[in-house]
Amino acid sequence: MKQVSIPTLKRLPSYYNIISTAIMDYGEKYISSSKIAKELNIDDTQVRKDIAATGYVGKPKVGFDTFELRLHLEQFLGFNELKEAYLIGAGNLGVALSKFEGFRKFGLDITAMFDNNPEKIGKKIKDKQIYCISEFQDMVRKNNVKFVIITVPATSVNDIIYVVEDSQIKAIWNFSPVNLKVSNDIIVLNQDLATSFVTLVHLLNTN
Amino acid sequence: MKQVSIPTLKRLPSYYNIISTAIMDYGEKYISSSKIAKELNIDDTQVRKDIAATGYVGKPKVGFDTFELRLHLEQFLGFNELKEAYLIGAGNLGVALSKFEGFRKFGLDITAMFDNNPEKIGKKIKDKQIYCISEFQDMVRKNNVKFVIITVPATSVNDIIYVVEDSQIKAIWNFSPVNLKVSNDIIVLNQDLATSFVTLVHLLNTN
DNA sequence: TAGATTGTTAATCGATTAACAATC
DNA sequence: TAGATTGTTAATCGATTAACAATC
Numbered sequence: 001m002k003q004v005s006i007p008t009l010k011r012l013p014s015y016y017n018i019i020s021t022a023i024m025d026y027g028e029k030y031i032s033s034s035k036i037a038k039e040l041n042i043d044d045t046q047v048r049k050d051i052a053a054t055g056y057v058g059k060p061k062v063g064f065d066t067f068e069l070r071l072h073l074e075q076f077l078g079f080n081e082l083k084e085a086y087l088i089g090a091g092n093l094g095v096a097l098s099k100f101e102g103f104r105k106f107g108l109d110i111t112a113m114f115d116n117n118p119e120k121i122g123k124k125i126k127d128k129q130i131y132c133i134s135e136f137q138d139m140v141r142k143n144n145v146k147f148v149i150i151t152v153p154a155t156s157v158n159d160i161i162y163v164v165e166d167s168q169i170k171a172i173w174n175f176s177p178v179n180l181k182v183s184n185d186i187i188v189l190n191q192d193l194a195t196s197f198v199t200l201v202h203l204l205n206t207n
Numbered sequence: 208m209k210q211v212s213i214p215t216l217k218r219l220p221s222y223y224n225i226i227s228t229a230i231m232d233y234g235e236k237y238i239s240s241s242k243i244a245k246e247l248n249i250d251d252t253q254v255r256k257d258i259a260a261t262g263y264v265g266k267p268k269v270g271f272d273t274f275e276l277r278l279h280l281e282q283f284l285g286f287n288e289l290k291e292a293y294l295i296g297a298g299n300l301g302v303a304l305s306k307f308e309g310f311r312k313f314g315l316d317i318t319a320m321f322d323n324n325p326e327k328i329g330k331k332i333k334d335k336q337i338y339c340i341s342e343f344q345d346m347v348r349k350n351n352v353k354f355v356i357i358t359v360p361a362t363s364v365n366d367i368i369y370v371v372e373d374s375q376i377k378a379i380w381n382f383s384p385v386n387l388k389v390s391n392d393i394i395v396l397n398q399d400l401a402t403s404f405v406t407l408v409h410l411l412n413t414n
Numbered sequence: 415t416a417g418a419t420t421g422t423t424a425a426t427c428g429a430t431t432a433a434c435a436a437t438c
Numbered sequence: 439t440a441g442a443t444t445g446t447t448a449a450t451c452g453a454t455t456a457a458c459a460a461t462c
Contacts, residue, residue, distance in 0.1 A: 007453070009409050013402045014386055032419065040386065043455060048420065060420040060461040078408050092306050096299035097400075102361070102384050106401045107408075146411070154309070171411045173404065177309050179221055179247065187414060189407040191400075193304075194313045195220045197380065200396040201285050201314075202216050204353070204378045207394060214429070239443065250431060255444065267437040267444040419461085426455070437444075 004053045011050055013106075014040055016073045023066050032063040079107045084145050085173075088160055089152035090115040090130050093175060097149060098128050110149065112139065116159070133160060137167045146170040154178050211260045218257055220313075221247055223280045230273050239270040286314045291352050292380075295367055296359035297322040297337050300382060304356060305335050317356065319346065323366070340367060344374045353377040361385050 004012075018039050022028040033051070037044035051064065054076045058064040074080050087094050090113045097103075098110045113130045115121060121132045131139065139145070148169045152160055157178045164172060164186075171187045174180045180188045211219075225246050229235040240258070244251035258271065261283045265271040281287050294301050297320045304310075305317045320337045322328060328339045338346065346352070355376045359367055364385045371379065371393075378394045381387045387395045 003413055004409075005453075006406065009406055010402055013399065013405050017384075017386060034419080039388075044419095045421095045455060045457095046453090049422090049454085052421070058420055061418055062462075063419065077405050078412070083408065092299070092303035096303040099299050100400075102401060103404070106404060108401075108404055147407075171407050173407055177224075179224065181246075185414075187407065187410050189403060189410075191403055192220065193307075193398075194309060194315075195217055196396060196398055197310070197313060197315055198220050198284050199213065199216055200354075200378050200380055200394065201290065202211075203394050203396070205285070206210055207392075212429075241443080251443095252431060252433095252445095253429090256430085256446090259445070265444055268442055269438075270443065417462105421460075422458090424455105424457075427453085429450100429452085431448105431450070433446100433448075435444105435446085438442095 004050075008050045008053055011040070011042070011046075012054070012073060012077060015047065015050070016070065016077065016079075019064075019066050019070045019073070023070060028066055030059075030063040031066050031069075033058075035063075077106075079105065081107055082109050083107050083147055084143065085110050085147035085149055086112050086114060086136070086140065086145050087149040087151060088114045088133065088136070088164070089150060089156070089176075090117070090120050090125070091151060091153070094149075094151035095125050097151065097175075098125050108147075111143075111145075116156075133163060136163055140167045140169060144168070147173065149173045149175065150180075151175045211257075215257045215260055218247070218249070218253075219261070219280060219284060222254065222257070223277065223284065223286075226271075226273050226277045226280070230277060235273055237266075237270040238273050238276075240265075242270075284313075286312065288314055289316045290314050290354055291350065292317050292354035292356055293319050293321060293343070293347065293352050294356040294358060295321045295340065295343070295371070296357060296363070296383075297324070297327050297332070298358060298360070301356075301358035302332050304358065304382075305332055315354075318350075318352075323363075340370060343370055347374045347376060351375070354380065356380045356382065357387075358382045 015036055018036050019031060022031050033047040034044040037047045056069055056072045085108060087098055087110050098113055113128055114133045114136050115130055116133045120130050123130050148164055154177050157176050165182050174188060174190050177192055177194060179190055182188060222243055225243050226238060229238050240254040241251040244254045263276055263279045292315060294305055294317050305320055320335055321340045321343050322337055323340050327337050330337050355371055361384050364383050372389050381395060381397050384399055384401060386397055389395060
């Protein structure tokens with residue numbers, strides 16, 4: 001996959017959404033960088049640079065072919081290939097995430113949940129079964145799962161992190177409010193919700 | 208409040224967590240910038256710069272007084288003053304967020320939830336009542352609430368956003384997968400979970 | 415053709431990192 | 439004092455924005 005910077009990468013899904021809307025709601029064949037930019041309140045040069053970074057080229061005078069670009073971004077961002085993920089921590093947040101239909105569109109499929117609470121184990125959330133954490137490593141190996149989503153409380157992280165570390169898992173999406181550190185070459189994305197809120201409060205207080 | 212850059216602001220809560228741990232678990236009186244930096248895999252100069260930006264000064268040779276700095280960061284980040292917030296959309300994610308105890312520590316207190324589903328209205332999630340969306344504007348005015356958390360599905364955003372816009376709300380924390388645009392001077396933080404996942408996938412594919 | 419839009423080079427801006435003097 | 443650590447200036451790096459030629 002082509003290398004793009006993290007800031008660029010974070011903007012691409014927004015472009016994708018805008019292009020999708022242009023197709024679905026307005027049937028537009030072409031879209032200009034300035035139109036996308038205006039929608040997001042950013043610079044239009046940045047939009048062109050970002051799109052160029054993914055390897056797609058537009059048509060001078062006309063803009064970007066909406067169908068082509070949407071397909072291109074889908075492939076570039078990997079929306080078209082389903083990525084199986086397991087989720088540890090069948091609490092409120094875990095259940096919410098596993099029920100969230102929107103992830104499918106981005107290629108994320110949560111196929112099983114894990115917990116250590118005997119009352120939860122064996123139950124189903126929609127079509128997703130809750131398994132005992134002791135089955136985690138075997139199932140990861142058997143199904144070649146690379147992604148895990150962690151939604152256990154802060155106090156339980158230490159109980160489960162070694163299970164994840166000692167598995168074939170390649171990437172962790174961590175929702176627990178703990179800065180995860182893993183020893184080996186597992187990639188971690190700490191999704192600390194409180195940090196985001198702090199930013200919002202600060203923006204409000206300084207504006 | 209002192210102006211600090213967004214990147215700095217996003218790192219400060221992590222510093223706060225590390226300092227808290229140093230106090231609680233190890234009873235340390237002083238902590239050095241390099242120790243914090245090592246914990247987060249960042250540069251120690253950056254830690255000193257960030258802390259300096261908040262207006263706190265350390266002690267050459269010894270480091271930073273853990274108690275003082277923790278208190279200072281609490282005040283700087285506003286953790287000590289409770290911020291009342293309403294939540295719209297009593298679905299899985301909404302319930303998960305409203306039950307999340309961790310927010311209290313950061314000064315966020317979700318005191319009421321709103322929905323348009325008659326089956327949900329009137330029920331309680333823990334101590335939080337679910338109200339009809341029609342009561343939103345009155346309650347915001349009466350209680351001088353400034354923050355709203357939006358957890359409705361993408362398809363319902365258009366039904367509720369005008370209610371928020373036409374209220375005294377000052378800041379929106381938006382979890383729906385729609386890039387919110389509001390006309391007036393309301394601050395919006397779009398917390399698009401899918402965007403984060405895209406980043407994780409890309410990191411895995413390029414590393 | 416003229417106008418609109420892309421693609422790209424150059425300029426600017428801001429954040430990160432390096433170097434080092436000041437300090438207890 | 440010597441050593442360790444902060445605070446701060448300077449250098450580097452990378453992302454954003456401006457300018458403009460190329461293009462249909």
